Each structure stands twice: as C-alpha cells, then as structure tokens.
Amino acid sequence: MPIAVDIDVMLARRKMSVGELAERVGITPANLAVLKNGRAKAVRFATLAALCEVLECQPGDLLRWEAEDAATEEATAEEATAEEATVAHPE
Secondary structure, three states, X not given: OOEEEOHHHHHHHHOOOHHHHHHHHOXXXXXXXXXXXXXXXXXXXXXXXXXXXXXOOOHHHHEEEOOOOXXXXXXXXXXXXXXXXXXXXXX
8 A cells, every 4th residue: 555654653752552542542442553554444634633633743754655666566467467367267
C-alpha cells in the first residue's frame, strides 16, 4: 500500500503503549492495531485529529506516501497473468 503508517514511531518517541493511546484517543486497541499495522482502508479525520492531539504531532508524522516498488508491481502483474492462464487453461 502506498500509504505508510508510522504510529509505532510516535508511540516510541512518546514512550506510550498502544493501550494507553487507544484509551486516550477513544478507540479500541483492536481498531488502533488495524490502523497502525496499515490494514485500515480509511481513517476518520476526527480520529486522526485525536491521534495528533494525544501524540502532540502533525498528520504527516503519522502518515506518509511511498511510491509502489516497481519490482512488487511486476511480481503482482506476473501473478495475475499466471492466475488468468490457470483459469483459462485448468490442468
């Protein structure tokens, strides 16, 4: 995913646990884990604002854009091509 989440970095800088952050922000530790592990599909601005307030940081300290790795894109394309070939010509 081209958006990287750096909540762990800020937690370490603030010497704060995931549980404490979740409690202070008002979300469950499970939902915070989904966000911090990069598995979230979206984040509410209110949640982002609360994270920034508690961690005393800017949104850019928590989220950053990374270019897709060309090798990863090639591998994905090759897998898709192989999968299409398997579907079209099952053994």
